[in-house]
Amino acid sequence: MSTTITHSGIQARFFLRFDGFTLDVDLDDLPGRGVTALFGHSGSGKTTLLRCIAGLERVPGGYLAVNGEVWQDASRALFKPTHQRPLGYVFQEASLFPHLSVRRNLEYGRQRVPHSERRVALEQAIELLGIGHLLERKPDQLSGGERQRVGIARALATSPRLLLMDEPLAALDSKRKREILPYLERLHAELDIPVLYVTHSPEEVAQLADHLVLLEQGRVVASGALGEMLVRLDLPLAHEDEAGAVIDAMVAVHDDLYQLTTLEFDGGRLVVARSAQPLGTPVRLRIHARDVSLALARHDDSSILNILPAQVMAIEPAGPAQVLVKLCADSAGRTPLLARITRKSVDALSLAVGQSLYVQIKSVALMG
Amino acid sequence: MLLSQGDLQAIVLTLELAGIVTAILLVVATPIAWWLARTKSWWKGPVGAVVALPLVLPPSVLGFYLLLAMGPHGPVGQLTQWLGIGTLPFTFWGLVIGSVFYSLPFMVQPVQNAFETIGERPLEVAATLRAGPWDTFFTVLLPLALPGFLTASILTFAHTVGEFGVVLMIGGNIPDETRVASVQIYDHVEALEYGEAHRLSVVMLLFSFLVLLTLYAWRPNRRKF
Numbered sequence: 128m129s130t131t132i133t134h135s136g137i138q139a140r141f142f143l144r145f146d147g148f149t150l151d152v153d154l155d156d157l158p159g160r161g162v163t164a165l166f167g168h169s170g171s172g173k174t175t176l177l178r179c180i181a182g183l184e185r186v187p188g189g190y191l192a193v194n195g196e197v198w199q200d201a202s203r204a205l206f207k208p209t210h211q212r213p214l215g216y217v218f219q220e221a222s223l224f225p226h227l228s229v230r231r232n233l234e235y236g237r238q239r240v241p242h243s244e245r246r247v248a249l250e251q252a253i254e255l256l257g258i259g260h261l262l263e264r265k266p267d268q269l270s271g272g273e274r275q276r277v278g279i280a281r282a283l284a285t286s287p288r289l290l291l292m293d294e295p296l297a298a299l300d301s302k303r304k305r306e307i308l309p310y311l312e313r314l315h316a317e318l319d320i321p322v323l324y325v326t327h328s329p330e331e332v333a334q335l336a337d338h339l340v341l342l343e344q345g346r347v348v349a350s351g352a353l354g355e356m357l358v359r360l361d362l363p364l365a366h367e368d369e370a371g372a373v374i375d376a377m378v379a380v381h382d383d384l385y386q387l388t389t390l391e392f393d394g395g396r397l398v399v400a401r402s403a404q405p406l407g408t409p410v411r412l413r414i415h416a417r418d419v420s421l422a423l424a425r426h427d428d429s430s431i432l433n434i435l436p437a438q439v440m441a442i443e444p445a446g447p448a449q450v451l452v453k454l455c456a457d458s459a460g461r462t463p464l465l466a467r468i469t470r471k472s473v474d475a476l477s478l479a480v481g482q483s484l485y486v487q488i489k490s491v492a493l494m495g
Numbered sequence: 496m497l498l499s500q501g502d503l504q505a506i507v508l509t510l511e512l513a514g515i516v517t518a519i520l521l522v523v524a525t526p527i528a529w530w531l532a533r534t535k536s537w538w539k540g541p542v543g544a545v546v547a548l549p550l551v552l553p554p555s556v557l558g559f560y561l562l563l564a565m566g567p568h569g570p571v572g573q574l575t576q577w578l579g580i581g582t583l584p585f586t587f588w589g590l591v592i593g594s595v596f597y598s599l600p601f602m603v604q605p606v607q608n609a610f611e612t613i614g615e616r617p618l619e620v621a622a623t624l625r626a627g628p629w630d631t632f633f634t635v636l637l638p639l640a641l642p643g644f645l646t647a648s649i650l651t652f653a654h655t656v657g658e659f660g661v662v663l664m665i666g667g668n669i670p671d672e673t674r675v676a677s678v679q680i681y682d683h684v685e686a687l688e689y690g691e692a693h694r695l696s697v698v699m700l701l702f703s704f705l706v707l708l709t710l711y712a713w714r715p716n717r718r719k720f
Contacts, residue, residue: 183619209622216623222616226638236624285624
């Protein structure tokens with residue numbers, strides 16, 4: 128029986144009911160590359176969905192295909208058990224084998240992968256996660272952050288065709304989180320392995336994800352490219368305190384005189400404090416809605432450096448005094464932005480959908 | 496010579512019996528312990544109770560039913576006669592079978608506890624690292640459950656050494672065949688040979704104490720998973 132079909136990407140259909148909880152998911156357009164965040168509050172079913180995809184929960188009637196390869200199809204009575212799925216899984220607690228050294232932990236999965244399917248070198252995984260000095264230690268001699276890095280490297284060393292990560296940072300304090308995030312970004316940049324990343328942290332989503340699936344009570348509320356999802360006014364993400372847009376840009380110019388760096392993206396340029404990144408480096412920017420103000424005319428007499436022409440796409444109340452405005456910063460609508468301003472200002476400027484104006488950006492956070 | 500020829504024979508026979516029973520139970524009890532540790536079936540309660548029965552049942556009761564089952568008219572006896580190996584009561588192998596039942600809980604329960612403590616997670620991790628069920632059993636479950644297996648083996652061995660009631664019921668008292676140390680002591684006392692009874696009893700006392708000392712003094716360092 129052939130298990131390959133022509134679709135790329137990930138198609139997943141699961142229906143599962145237990146103890147009053149229902150998971151009812153039908154995703155047919157998950158990208159087969161990049162990082163897809165499964166985002167939701169606890170109890171939204173995101174971990175259960177990940178376990179279904181891994182085959183750790185056996186769901187009658189489910190369907191799952193990953194980049195053209197069918198792993199599960201109830202209509203053909205096909206169910207590949209977990210150990211036959213070429214995936215990597217990073218658990219919330221690193222769950223290293225306590226009876227094996229770090230090196231033996233890393234080799235455990237790798238040894239069980241046929242030579243022809245090994246695409247990630249062990250050395251590469253070790254180097255990528257910076258764990259070369261830990262190889263001879265036992266797991267109980269590692270810090271929480273080190274254990275998690277070994278757990279990630281162990282999953283990578285099996286050359287997975289899909290990497291599943293279940294809140295890999297949730298069990299760590301914020302210092303350890305910051306220690307691991309750069310490794311995750313490198314992984315993203317250097318390996319072409321699609322990642323499904325379960326999290327309830329908007330920060331991690333903004334920093335790592337390319338695609339976002341929003342789950343609530345076992346159902347998919349929305350699924351789409353991160354940039355669009357973050358500014359959709361009908362979704363709860365845009366209404367959070369930390370709401371904002373992300374923009375993928377590139378380091379374009381360093382200004383040594385004023386110690387500034389210019390970043391270029393689809394539809395414009397932004398200036399930030401001098402970055403250490405070399406020219407041409409792709410970077411991700413985060414612009415919080417609260418840091419964006421609107422003006423009808425371009426004010427060159429302002430201290431604000433980052434002023435972009437934009438168009439109002441939508442206006443939505445956010446609480447008694449405030450309003451969220453969705454904007455796009457270039458004519459093609461490719462770079463969405465979010466502004467949170469007062470209702471009073473909306474009236475004062477008589478803002479309306481379709482209007483052209485200028486956005487003034489008070490602060491830009493450079494990530495990665 | 497401190498111990499008589501008959502005493503030494505009885506000790507060797509006892510150790511032989513305990514060794515064989517422990518080996519058999521390692522194989523027989525592991526799947527039972529595994530099933531009891533994992534199952535969500537309704538049968539878990541009844542099966543667990545049956546396994547634990549020898550803990551509370553007078554050994555003579557257990558021995559009595561085994562005697563009936565293995566006797567010439569019992570189902571096991573019919574089978575063994577049909578197989579041409581006669582009946583098992585009053586033979587060494589009859590004793591082995593009786594002891595396997597008698598010591599079953601001492602192997603099952605510590606191993607079951609070990610499996611329950613390990614939990615699902617290491618097995619799931621192994622599966623995500625491409626290890627099939629048997630592979631996982633030998634490379635993850637067994638090493639992690641090793642302290643449980645050691646405890647269970649020591650308890651089973653010692654408990655079989657200390658067996659008396661079941662032996663009397665189904666083994667009788669045949670030198671070099673079923674006359675184990677505990678029966679030998681009983682014989683000495685019956686014959687008013689208190690000196691001999693003392694010597695053998697002291698050996699048994701020391702043995703039991705040393706076994707338990709090993710068990711309690713040795714603390715496997717609990718590893719966090």
